[in-house]
Amino acid sequence: MSHLLEVRDAAKSFGGVVANENISIDVPEGKIIGLIGPNGSGKTTLFNSIVGYHPIDSGSIKFSGKELTQLRVPQIARMGLLRTFQQTRIYGGMNCVQNLMISTPTRNESLRAMFRPIPPEVTEQAEELLEFVGLYNKRWLLAGDLSFGQQKLLEFAMALMNKPKMLLLDEPTAGINPTLINGIIDRLKLANAELGITLLVIEHNMRVIMNLAEHIYCLAHGQLLAEGVPKDIQHDQRVIDAYLGAN
Amino acid sequence: MNSSLKTLLSIGLGLFILTAPLLFPNYQTQLAVLWLMVLLALTWDIMGGQMGYNSFGNIVYFGVGMYTTAVIQRGLFFNVDEYASMAGGTESQLSLLDYLLSLGLGLASGALLCVVLAVVLGAGILGLRGHYFAICTLGLGIAAGEIASGWDFLGAGSGLVTPLFPETFFGRGIFFYYFFLILAAVSFVVLRYLYSERFGLAINAVRDDEDKAESMGLYTTRYKTIAWSVAAVFLALAGGAYGNLIGFIDPMDVAFAGPTLGVWMVLMAILGGKGTLWGPVIGATIFHITQELFWTYLLGWQRVALGLLIIIIVVFFPRGILGWIREQWPERFGQQVDGEEQR
Numbered sequence: 124m125s126h127l128l129e130v131r132d133a134a135k136s137f138g139g140v141v142a143n144e145n146i147s148i149d150v151p152e153g154k155i156i157g158l159i160g161p162n163g164s165g166k167t168t169l170f171n172s173i174v175g176y177h178p179i180d181s182g183s184i185k186f187s188g189k190e191l192t193q194l195r196v197p198q199i200a201r202m203g204l205l206r207t208f209q210q211t212r213i214y215g216g217m218n219c220v221q222n223l224m225i226s227t228p229t230r231n232e233s234l235r236a237m238f239r240p241i242p243p244e245v246t247e248q249a250e251e252l253l254e255f256v257g258l259y260n261k262r263w264l265l266a267g268d269l270s271f272g273q274q275k276l277l278e279f280a281m282a283l284m285n286k287p288k289m290l291l292l293d294e295p296t297a298g299i300n301p302t303l304i305n306g307i308i309d310r311l312k313l314a315n316a317e318l319g320i321t322l323l324v325i326e327h328n329m330r331v332i333m334n335l336a337e338h339i340y341c342l343a344h345g346q347l348l349a350e351g352v353p354k355d356i357q358h359d360q361r362v363i364d365a366y367l368g369a370n
Numbered sequence: 371m372n373s374s375l376k377t378l379l380s381i382g383l384g385l386f387i388l389t390a391p392l393l394f395p396n397y398q399t400q401l402a403v404l405w406l407m408v409l410l411a412l413t414w415d416i417m418g419g420q421m422g423y424n425s426f427g428n429i430v431y432f433g434v435g436m437y438t439t440a441v442i443q444r445g446l447f448f449n450v451d452e453y454a455s456m457a458g459g460t461e462s463q464l465s466l467l468d469y470l471l472s473l474g475l476g477l478a479s480g481a482l483l484c485v486v487l488a489v490v491l492g493a494g495i496l497g498l499r500g501h502y503f504a505i506c507t508l509g510l511g512i513a514a515g516e517i518a519s520g521w522d523f524l525g526a527g528s529g530l531v532t533p534l535f536p537e538t539f540f541g542r543g544i545f546f547y548y549f550f551l552i553l554a555a556v557s558f559v560v561l562r563y564l565y566s567e568r569f570g571l572a573i574n575a576v577r578d579d580e581d582k583a584e585s586m587g588l589y590t591t592r593y594k595t596i597a598w599s600v601a602a603v604f605l606a607l608a609g610g611a612y613g614n615l616i617g618f619i620d621p622m623d624v625a626f627a628g629p630t631l632g633v634w635m636v637l638m639a640i641l642g643g644k645g646t647l648w649g650p651v652i653g654a655t656i657f658h659i660t661q662e663l664f665w666t667y668l669l670g671w672q673r674v675a676l677g678l679l680i681i682i683i684v685v686f687f688p689r690g691i692l693g694w695i696r697e698q699w700p701e702r703f704g705q706q707v708d709g710e711e712q713r
């Protein structure tokens with residue numbers, strides 16, 4: 124059976140540093156899949172390779188059966204494969220509503236559409252999504268004036284506004300106030316269940332990923348160390364060693 | 371402010387703007403140039419302010435528009451050699467209709483050529499970011515001036531004389547005052563529309579984080595090219611008319627006037643507040659009036675005074691006059707600073 128995302132033997136080195144070595148992962152449509160591993164194990168690098176941020180040295184990456192390795196970042200995004208950034212990227216000089224209004228899908232944007240007024244539905248949708256992530260009261264604030272956690276929520280809302288088929292989230296709970304983390308988990312699950320968005324989530328917090336993912340891949344030193352359902356991963360001695368060894 | 375007082379002031383200012391060249395017949399050219407300055411600052415700000423791409427090469431479109439218009443005007447009625455021997459039309463008079471037709475055709479051709487040029491140049495350099503882009507555009511401006519100075523067809527270094535304005539009941543100063551007033555007003559209205567819709571959000575997104583915009587699938591290259599083309603159209607029209615107003619095109623001092631107009635357009639936008647709609651208008655007005663006063667009262671020192679003015683702008687108003695006002699009273703700009711419900 125074919126998967127929405129198929130990574131086969133992807134390898135990426137930076138000079139002498141081998142960041143990814145023959146990684147293969149599968150993400151079936153409609154699921155939430157986790158990607159864990161100690162710091163520097165190559166998780167973000169794998170995300171970057173998937174979305175076309177840099178070419179891979181060898182291997183293949185397929186999305187909806189189409190090879191991505193020759194495509195550029197915006198082309199891949201327009202296929203419905205989006206990512207959020209570990210360092211969080213938003214448009215700081217624009218308010219929250221504007222951040223969302225410019226995040227609509229551009230799949231078939233015509234030249235004329237670039238000059239046309241923003242339809243009222245778009246504004247409504249933007250406000251609904253801000254409500255969904257709990258930023259409605261802040262909607263007229265400049266995104267650059269939000270706290271880090273709020274910016275993470277805004278970035279998530281921007282991704283949803285784009286109606287992707289699949290979303291890669293790079294540490295969605297890192298740097299967020301622990302009392303808000305459950306809220307984020309709920310919203311990720313909702314986005315998956317209600318909007319049908321397939322999720323691949325990098326997460327450092329074990330409790331979060333155990334709660335969220337149906338299947339987990341664990342990287343260490345650029346290699347795939349283990350994979351399986353959360354329960355097995357939790358008790359896998361190699362995973363425990365990798366995490367303990369890293370600390 | 372009291373709203374009826376506001377209306378009264380607006381009407382007064384409007385009337386003054388409409389009648390200024392009649393009230394001050396000796397200053398018609400300077401008044402026309404005021405609107406040119408406004409247009410230069412407004413069009414620079416499309417890229418420099420709203421999109422975060424500091425261009426020092428916009429003057430290219432101004433110069434190309436100027437030469438194209440003049441060459442078309444010349445070509446329509448004169449044979450090139452004959453034109454040179456007549457000292458460039460100074461000894462021949464066109465009828466008003468011929469003059470206007472040739473000017474219109476010249477301006478249209480200049481605008482068209484500049485859009486093509488913007489697309490071609492854009493494909494080459496709009497992929498560059500930050501300082502690389504700025505330096506590259508600086509090179510474009512210099513190169514354009516050099517090419518024009520060496521091209522005999524354009525009169526090379528000795529320049530080109532534009533057709534004489536026909537004798538009618540109104541003079542050249544009046545005609546070009548209203549021409550530049552209308553052109554500046556049209557560019558203002560067009561930009562106000564574009565900035566308030568998707569186009570404005572897109573180029574603001576490019577300014578704030580172009581990598582993010584790309585990762586969201588935005589057609590960044592298209593938006594950047596359009597932004598540059600819009601600036602190019604207005605600059606070409608302004609250049610074509612300015613050549614006719616001045617009457618003589620010098621490749622370095624009038625057409626590709628990088629060290630003067632080319633730098634001023636940047637300064638005026640920064641002075642008023644780049645990235646805002648009114649900033650360039652306010653900046654250009656203050657800059658132009660100050661500069662004219664320097665010429666009148668500080669002759670011999672006007673360049674020094676201008677240099678000082680530039681330093682004062684950069685040191686004390688790094689975000690411009692409007693940027694500064696906005697920092698003081700953000701609520702007045704519909705911008706919210708706390709989480710409370712407003713607006």
Ligand SMILES: Nc1ncnc2c1ncn2[C@@H]1O[C@H](COP(=O)(O)OP(=O)(O)O)[C@@H](O)[C@H]1O
Nearest residue numbers: 137140142160161162163164165166167168169
């Ligand atoms: N652009 C880059 N240039 C050089 N080295 C890089 C680059 N990106 C990542 N690396 C290196 O690759 C390794 C994996 O990094 P990364 O993928 O960010 O890990 P993780 O996200 O799992 O913490 C690290 O050793 C990092 O220093």
Ligand SMILES: [Mg+2]
Nearest residue numbers: 166167168209
């Ligand atoms: Mg990382």
